[in-house]
Amino acid sequence: xxxxxDCIRWLQxxxxxxxxxDLKDLDLGREGGHSRARIVHHQDRTGWEVERAxxxxxxxxxxxxxxxHAFVTSLVIDSGRCVGVSARINDLGPREFVARxxxxxxxxxxxxxxxxTNPRVATGDGLGLALRVGLTVADMxxxxxxxxxxxxxxxxxxxxxxxxxxxxxxLRNHEGRRFMYDYDERRxxxxxxxxxxxxxxxxxxxxxxxxxxxxxxxxxxRLHHEFPMIxxxxxxxxxxxxxxxxxxxPAQHYSCGGIVTDLDGRTEMPGLYAAGEVASTGVHxxxxxxxxxxxxxxxxxxxxxxxxxxxxxxxxEAGVAAPEPECLPEPEAIxxxxxxxxxxxxxxxxxxxxxxxxxxxxxMAKLRREMEAAxxxxxxxxxxxxxxxxxAAESVAAGAIARRTNVGLHFNxxxxxxxxxxxxxxxx
Numbered sequence: 001x002x003x004x005x006d007c008i009r010w011l012q013x014x015x016x017x018x019x020x021x022d023l024k025d026l027d028l029g030r031e032g033g034h035s036r037a038r039i040v041h042h043q044d045r046t047g048w049e050v051e052r053a054x055x056x057x058x059x060x061x062x063x064x065x066x067x068x069h070a071f072v073t074s075l076v077i078d079s080g081r082c083v084g085v086s087a088r089i090n091d092l093g094p095r096e097f098v099a100r101x102x103x104x105x106x107x108x109x110x111x112x113x114x115x116x117t118n119p120r121v122a123t124g125d126g127l128g129l130a131l132r133v134g135l136t137v138a139d140m141x142x143x144x145x146x147x148x149x150x151x152x153x154x155x156x157x158x159x160x161x162x163x164x165x166x167x168x169x170x171l172r173n174h175e176g177r178r179f180m181y182d183y184d185e186r187r188x189x190x191x192x193x194x195x196x197x198x199x200x201x202x203x204x205x206x207x208x209x210x211x212x213x214x215x216x217x218x219x220x221x222r223l224h225h226e227f228p229m230i231x232x233x234x235x236x237x238x239x240x241x242x243x244x245x246x247x248x249x250p251a252q253h254y255s256c257g258g259i260v261t262d263l264d265g266r267t268e269m270p271g272l273y274a275a276g277e278v279a280s281t282g283v284h285x286x287x288x289x290x291x292x293x294x295x296x297x298x299x300x301x302x303x304x305x306x307x308x309x310x311x312x313x314x315x316x317e318a319g320v321a322a323p324e325p326e327c328l329p330e331p332e333a334i335x336x337x338x339x340x341x342x343x344x345x346x347x348x349x350x351x352x353x354x355x356x357x358x359x360x361x362x363x364m365a366k367l368r369r370e371m372e373a374a375x376x377x378x379x380x381x382x383x384x385x386x387x388x389x390x391x392a393a394e395s396v397a398a399g400a401i402a403r404r405t406n407v408g409l410h411f412n413x414x415x416x417x418x419x420x421x422x423x424x425x426x427x428x
Contacts, residue, residue: 007298008040016053017042031162031290032147033191039291044161044227047294067095071381075102075129075272076319082272083314085129086321088379098316101271101308104129104259105301108277109392111385113252113349114341117146117159126278127395128388130259133322135268138280139257140392141399142409144288145350146253147171147195150246151210152237160213160230160248162290165189167226169215171199172245174208193287193409196250200350203249212245250350254293256284256409257399265304271311275301286408325387326376333383336367340386340393348396352412357401364394 008026012018018040019027028037042049058064069090076084076096084098106126110118127137148165150158165171165188173179183198184190190198199211215223220242224231227241234241258280265273265281276297283296328336343363347356367390377383403410 003299003302004295007295007302010302011050011053011298014053014057016050018046018049019043029163030166030189032165032189032195033287033289034166034189037166039163041163041291044163044229046291050294067092070095071384072106072125072129073379073384074322074324075133075269076321077133077269078315078319081270081314083319086324088381096321098314098319099271100313101273101304101311103265103301103304103308104267104272104274104278105276105297106278108255109389110252110255111337112340112344112389112393112396114338114345115149115156115249116252117149117157118252123385124388124392125385126274127258127392129322130267130274131391131395132324133269135272136260137258137395138260139286139399140255140395141403142256142284142286143252143348143396144192144254144256144409145196145250147192147199147250148213148246148248149251149253150234151249152239152247155233155237157251158233159251159253160246161227162192164213164215164227164230167215167222168218169213171195171248172212172214173202174206174211178214179211191287192253192290193411196350197411199248199250210247210249213248214245215241216243216245218242252349254288256280256286256288257395261300263300263303264307265300266307271314273304273308275304286410325371325384327378327380327383328371328374328386329377330380330383332371332374333380333386336371337386337389340364340367340389344393344396348393348400350411352400352410354401354412354414357397357412360397361394361401364390364397368394 019042021027026040029039029041030037031039058066067089070087072085072087074086075082076086082102084096084102086096089095104126108118108122109124109127110116110122131137146159148160150160170178171180171188179202180187180198184194202211223242231241239246255277258278259267259274261267261274261279261281265275267274281296281300343360347360400410406412406415
């Protein structure tokens with residue numbers, strides 16, 4: 001991305017504390033799929049550091065008003081143009097916001113799966129808003145699974161960053177064997193889809209629940225210095241990473257698809273923009289390269305901000321809120337959300353089949369009928385999210401059944417067998 005250096009410098013001007021090496025240059029890390037070190041970082045929590053600096057800059061800006069605990073329920077439309085949103089705010093109740101331009105930056109939809117690195121709020125809310133007004137959502141079948149997520153009952157979804165493998169850590173199975181030699185010449189630094197599928201093959205072959213990340217041959221001082229958050233969290237759980245192999249398993253991590261936009265973040269609807277994981281800009285293709293997500297969000301958000309200056313001023317009196325689904329009682333929402341996660345885990349994960357995808361679609365259709373027929377209740381964010389999660393999951397399943405070629409993150413075992421291209425088993 002040619003715009004990347006300017007974005008890095010802009011973040012530094014806002015106070016983001018990227019790491020530097022002994023030569024006072026930016027310290028560049030390497031992760032899976034990269035041919036050389038090219039990733040700026042702040043220890044092992046770059047996203048947290050970027051968010052910290054941006055939140056502080058927003059809070060200090062005199063022309064920005066922040067409404068916390070706000071839940072957007074619909075887009076406001078005037079003659080085919082988005083002119084704002086309707087929202088529920090905890091302390092204020094329903095509110096309507098009119099705007100020259102509206103940006104969807106709502107993140108991903110990882111909570112459609114039972115095992116994900118995503119936070120609780122990753123419930124596909126931006127996708128739900130877009131789908132309810134008929135916008136195109138594309139490439140949702142390209143769902144990325146991070147290969148090395150901690151397998152521990154007290155710490156679901158804790159990610160062991162790919163940079164640990166970039167620093168030299170290796171993957172071993174329950175027999176203690178470094179198995180990535182059997183699957184790809186790039187071994188632990190192969191792209192994420194290859195590493196995740198290789199782990200999946202080992203779990204199936206040995207009938208085990210995890211593999212192990214081995215960093216015990218790396219200096220303890222280096223591990224503590226470069227990965228302090230991981231070091232501390234593992235110690236809380238009784239794992240000393242300089243002495244003990246770390247149990248890991250793949251988990252859903254990132255959606256490469258989303259609302260279709262152009263290179264300025266514009267969606268099909270005038271006045272509506274999207275950036276970050278909710279958007280499908282095309283830069284990730286079928287398989288996101290490690291650490292490109294933060295960069296993409298910054299580059300396209302800045303492009304959208306520039307483009308939005310040319311949007312016409314809205315008519316404050318015009319506009320109608322798009323239709324929105326009614327909320328279910330929370331116990332009903334809990335049951336349907338868990339049922340959806342079971343369907344996604346079983347049929348829309350790292351490995352897929354035609355029969356499994358059809359079963360997932362049938363299960364989702366049944367869930368939709370049940371939700372439409374269920375008694376309705378007062379507004380609840382948790383219940384409203386159930387509709388957005390279902391819409392996102394339906395898009396994943398539909399994209400996967402329509403995709404008749406295995407590419408990137410989409411792997412249908414039926415297609416692999418018919419083409420003779422299934423992932424190799426050890427020793428083949």
